[in-house]
Structure formats: structure tokens, C-alpha cells
Amino acid sequence: MTATRRTGYSPQEIEPKWQRVWAERGVMKASDSSTKPKYYDLVMYPYPSGELHMGHARNYVMGDILARMKRMQGFEVLHPFGWDAFGLPAENAAMRHPGVHPQKWTLDNIAESKRDLKMLGILYDWDREVTSCLPDYYRWNQWLFELFYERGLAYRAMSPVNWCPVDKTVLANEQVINGRCWRHPDVEVEKKDLEQWFFRITDYAQRLLEDLATLEHWPHKVRVMQTNWIGRSEGAEVDFPLVGPVNESVRIYTTRPDTLFGATFMVLAPEHPLMPRITTPEHRTEVEAYTERARKETEIDRLSTEREKTGVPTGAFAINPVNGEQVPIWIADYVLVTYGTGAIMAVPAHDERDFEFALRFGLPIREVIAPPSGPQGHLKEAYTGPGTMVNSGEFNGLDSKSGFERVCDSLERKGQGKRSVKYRLRDWLISRQRYWGSPIPIVYCETDGMVMVPKDQLPVLLPKPYKPLAEQPDFYNTTCPKCGREARRETDTMDTFVDSSWYFLRYASAHDDTQAFDPELANHWMPVDQYTGGVEHAILHLLYSRFFMKVLHDAGMVEATEPFVRLFNQGMVKRFGQVMSKSAGNGVSTAELVAKQSADAGRVYEMFIGPPEEDVEWTDAGVNGVGRFLQRVWRLVVEPTSIAVEGGGADAIALARKAAQTVKKVTDDYDALRFNTAVAALMELANAMQDYLQRGGTRDAGWDRAVQTLVKLLNPVAPHVCEEMWERLEGEGLLADASWPVYDAVIAAEPEVTVVVQVGGRLRARLTMEAGASEQKVLEAALANPKVKAALDGSTPSKVIYVPDRLINLVP
């Protein structure tokens, strides 16, 4: 007997159809006034790089799956999109193709990317689209800059800055990776002194650190990275009075005041302001030569731990306040002027760097902390752990922890020092000497100094000609808003991370031309329930956004203090062993995939290919396999044929039970973003359905249940084909139906279950009983059973295992 001819479906026909239908129905338009519970589903807005390939698509698909599921579950979903549209690539393109303006290049790219997103069936509320390079957005960037300025959080300072010689721009600390430019891993960053704008993020260091503890739905890794980046340490500042006529002290910072008696020398950073005054005449030449060389050295050399320590003595001495000892003062570049006080006391016995330095220059090493065990004296290396204080006068015998406190108490009592908390976090340098960014709305006037452009005169528009702003007199020549006399505009633009630090608020009222965002609407939608994007933003973007949120909270503009409740970092898509990218030439073009296979297959494949947080390798065979799966689902749902088989054995109850279990599994998996196992579970259900038909199963209630379950649960991942199938089954699209299947009690069909009760790993009871409505009920009933109660003997079970019949002989 031959099976009837099976036709399958044509994705090229149904996919455009449903994309049209969704657009017409406006299914992803978020209502601000809905009575449904809100769900804010956000993917990191991208830099618009033009045509999309499937490497870009992965996180958008994840976001889309959640949006569709939450909508079907009855949430009012905000799923917006926008473009991080300022930045260097547009300028580079403009330089490569003279005559092409960065704006045109950017807007063309946006159009291409948008077309490809739609082609993949990813639904956004495009009415709320945000484009950061357009005046109606960057106007509010400038407005927020002024808010920061008014609150004392934006300031200008001369600063040695990181300078990328290729991009000819200043880089933030965060953009320097191992002393090299983040955009050019082979280009060393130089140092240069410039007047720069900063945001005072260090004022928020403690709150940024503390609130990390509340972000329990963030990846552990990201929280650890931010914690380390903020880098809080507790210690003390101690004054070492200078020896000689100068009535001054050197203030040092240490995290180990308990080792104060072991300080045998001091080290100042080469840039330390005290250096020129304390250096003795006979050491002057040497010190100046050293500091000059340190200044010229690039970050990469300076930061290398491989490098041998260098330094020179100043000839000056200072007095250790705790024991009156005179210690020599050295200059060395292993001490950083930007951290602590730019000066340290060196305790070679208990600090690896000081130890190395002391060995190199023959400086004394004195042990003041005895390790809890092992021989003391004769150190081969620095002992940095805790121990007992020795050679420390009145503090001898104290353990290092209480010694820390007692020494601090003593210093504070005598006015020689004080407890002090330091952070590694530096202020955020936002100035960029680039054209394609938000102009900083400040005017310099000879009479009035630095003046903000009045808010009603914003935006300060970017001039049309593509040329550095500092070379455009039409731009920088202006009048002072206060006195009306000639003045000069600031020609720096803002770091694009400023733009991306608040765009998620703009979505709440994307077209409001009276304010950056409507506080009421922002409070309605915020915080973001799910934020999805690349791990490369684990520090910069996320820390800055958190900072903005806190500042805006303090300004009374938003209620929440954290922007993102749940964060997820998806892995990257590779092909031929490399991350998919235009430059590597290994991208799978969205348009081509859709033409040859289908958007649905691409979507399902990217979810099925591996754990969402892992990097995955794209293979064409893999996507074809998923295409086969979707065709098989179509045949099962639309053209089912049961085949009479000898022996039969089709079990409709078992199929219905399988469907119910799949509902639970897939719903949980989607919620936890375990898309790979969700798809696998749907494949299992399809296999079970096929098996059922092959055993001669017919279209009864169990079958219908399985069909509905499969189509609904698969819909968020493969929306086009599922909508089409649903229409054929029910006469309408699924999103219109908007109902998510609920896990219910088919499990009651389980005739008997065995329950095993354990206390503290000890087996206490085992009994067979009639099944209840659900696993949970079975367990509850088991605990109420007198036999179990007796076995438990009043103690609480550490574990109750529900064991299906087929496994019971494994339990003793």
C-alpha cells in the first residue's frame, strides 16, 4: 500500500502573507492604557550595519519568541526597536566614499536592516522606533547632559587621556583593552593631555555596587565583572611626615594598616605632585629622566606585569608615624597616580610587588605578620595572607583582622590617618573629538565662562558639512546666551554610550517633543522585564545605564533605580570556526536563507542549535534538518494519514499525556530561555504523534489535543507556518486567538505511582498508591499517608521522589 501523495507547504507563499497580516493587524503595537499586566521585552538596540545575516538574528529571535509567548499568555507586551546610530563606522564609511554623508550611510543601513528583520518575521512596535542620530533623539541627550551638569555630575577637567592614533580620538578607560584600542587590537593607545568632559559616575560607585546584589536575575558572570570593575577596597590613609625643613606629609593609601610596622620604604607615582619639591639636588637629574620616560611610555608597557620593576630614589625621607622610623622615598611607575593617593608605603614582606622591588634595589624586608602555620622568618616570597602581628610594638600578638581595626583606631586618635574606602572605578570620560555624535550643549564666553545652552534652544544641531566641528567656524562661532557677546561653542561630541544609557526610557514615549520621556509612561513600562544582548556590553553599557537610571531616579524622573530586571547574554553564531561577520565573509544572508529555505527554519534552527548562552556553529545541513521537521509538522497537522499496522497499539491517552507534559516542559523552557530543549521537546511530541498515526491511531480527542499543543507551543519560534496551520484548523490566526495552553491533569491517567521518602539521604519509606491529579498532589498525598508518617518519625523529609512504575525495581 502506498501512502497518499504528500504536498507539504511553500514557505515562500505563506511567510510574506503572514508578515503582511501582522502588520495590518498591528499585533505588536503596545497599548499604554491596557489593563493587562505589562511585559517589557527588550533587545539591545544595534549599530545599524546594513544587511542582516543570521549571526545578528539570534538575539532578535529570542526576544521575538518571548514577546509572542507573553502576548499569547495575556500580557501587554512592549517589544520596541531602535538604532544606536551615532559612531565611528559611519565616519569611516564617509571617509572611504567621499561624498557620502554619515547620515545618509546610516539611514540607508537602517532601511536595509529593518527590511531583513521584517523578512524574518520579527515583530516590533515600529511606531516607537528610536534613532539616536536624529535631532528628535539627541536633543534629549543634550537635555540630559544639562541635567547632569546642573546636578554637578558633568564637569570638565584637564586630563591625561587615552588617545587612539588611528581614530584620532580620545578613548574611555573602558575602551582600552590591554593598552590597545578596542576597535584596533593591534594599535597601542597613546597618552595626551586635553580638557575633557566627564560624568561623575564615581559618586555612584557605592550604590552601583550595592544594588548589584538585587539583580538576582542577571548572569552571575556579569555581576562579578561589574563588582570587580567598581573594585571597592577598604583601608586607611596614613600621613608620613617628611624629614627636613618642609612641614608637610606624604599621604599614602593602604588596605593593610596592620602591616604598617613593616613599611621599609615609600613609593610615589612618577606624576605625583610632591615629587619636584622633595627630590634632593643630587637625585634631581635621575628622577627627572625617569619621570620623563614614564610619561612617554605607552599604557601597554606600563601595565605589563611581566616587566621588571623600575624606580629611582628621590633622596628624601619620611617618618613612619607608628614607630618614628625614617624610610626612604622612591619614585616608581608601578604606583598609579590615578588610584588611592598616588603614593604607597611599601611593605615588601607582605606585598608581592613591594617584595620584588625591594629585592631588585636591595631594600630591607621586615616581617610583621606571622603566618598561622609554617616557619617564620627568612621569606622567599611575600606572605600576603592573614596572620599574627609581630615586630609591631604594642600591637604584637593581634591577628591581622583585629590589628587592622586597632591600628586604624590609633591612627585616628592621634590624627595620623583615617579609615578610607577606595574604588577602582574612574569617572566616565564622555568627550569625543568626532563629528558623528551629539554636540555637547556648552558655550564658552570670555565674560561668563562656561554657559549651558538654554533648554528651549536645544537641540544644538549638528552642522550639515561632514568635517571636524573644531574646523567649522559656522558651527563654533556663536553668541553667549547670557550676555549676547561673541562666544565659542564646545566642539566635542558625546560618547555614544551616553545615547544608549537611556534609550529604553525613550521607547515609553518615543515621539514626545516636550520631554526626554514621559515619567508616567516610563514608570508604567519600566523596569525592563527581559533584556537580551551580547556579553560584550557586560560592563560598559550596562554600568552606564544603571548609573543613568539612578541619576534620573534622584532627579525624581523615574521610580525604579535599576533599569533591567532580568538580563541575558546570548552566545554568538559562528561559521567555519569564526564569528559570522561581514568582514569575515562567512555570514549567512537573511534574504538568501529566506529564499532558499524559510524564515521559520532559520529561526527554529538558531534556537535548536545549542544552549542560548553558548557560541554555536551554523551548518547548512542543520538548518535543512529543521526545515524537514517543519514540513513534517505540517503534514501531521494538515494532512494526517493514519496507517493501519499489524498489532496496532495506538494509545490516545498516552498521546494526550505526552502533550500535557510538553506544555509544562516547553512553557518552563521558554520562560527560562532554554530554547534548545524547548524545540527538542516539540520534536519529541511530533515524533510521538507520527508514531501514533503509524500504529493506526485516529483523529480523536487525544489527537486533537496533541495537534493544538504542538501548533501553539511552536508558534513563537516558527510563527508563519503555525499561523497558517492554525488558520486551517480554526479559521483564524493564532495571535488573534491569543491563548497559551495550560498544563493540566492528563497525568491523572497514570494508574499507580510509587513514592519514596528520604530523610537526610536515608531511605525511610516506600509505598505504592493511587495516582492523584498531578505529581504535586501525589506527593502531598504520600506525606499524609500514615505509613509514611510513621516512617518519618516526626522529621521532615529531605526528599520525596515520585517513581514511575517502570523504574521502581531500581529503588531498594
Add this chain to the structure above:
RNA sequence: GCCGAGGUGGCGGAAUGGCAGACGCGUCGGUCUCAAAAACCGAUGUCCGCAAGGACGUGCGGGUUCGACUCCCGCUCUCGGCACCA
């Protein structure tokens, strides 16, 4: 160096302490075809065996447990982050 995450078939990967390898790819066999491709059906951890079946298997070494991929201790390798922050 410090911090974090991981080592499971030929491959990607599944497994609240309870049948290791779900699901898929690949491979092999079959159906259809003049043939090939596609599609569909079946087999597929390794070793021994014609078979029924047996033995061995989650980086390495110990431990806890009736039972360990899973928990604990030690080691090792890989990948990510930070890196002279006193």
C-alpha cells in the same frame, strides 16, 4: 597571577542524586526511481557475540550515597574576564 564558567558518542548537545547519550546532524541499510538527488522508513556509545545477551563507559584520583555526569576534596586541561588598584 587573581576571579568566573566548563570538560558527556563521529559532531552540536540532553539528563530536580534515579534506565547516561533525549532531540538533531552525520553515517550505514532499505523504500521509491532507468539512474541520481530529494523525500520517506529503519539502525547507529565502545568492545565481545550470528543471536539472545554480556562487559566497559560522562577529563584524572579519592570520598559521601542503596544509587553520582550531577554533591564534597585534590589534580588537570579548555574557554572567558581582570590584570602592578597598594
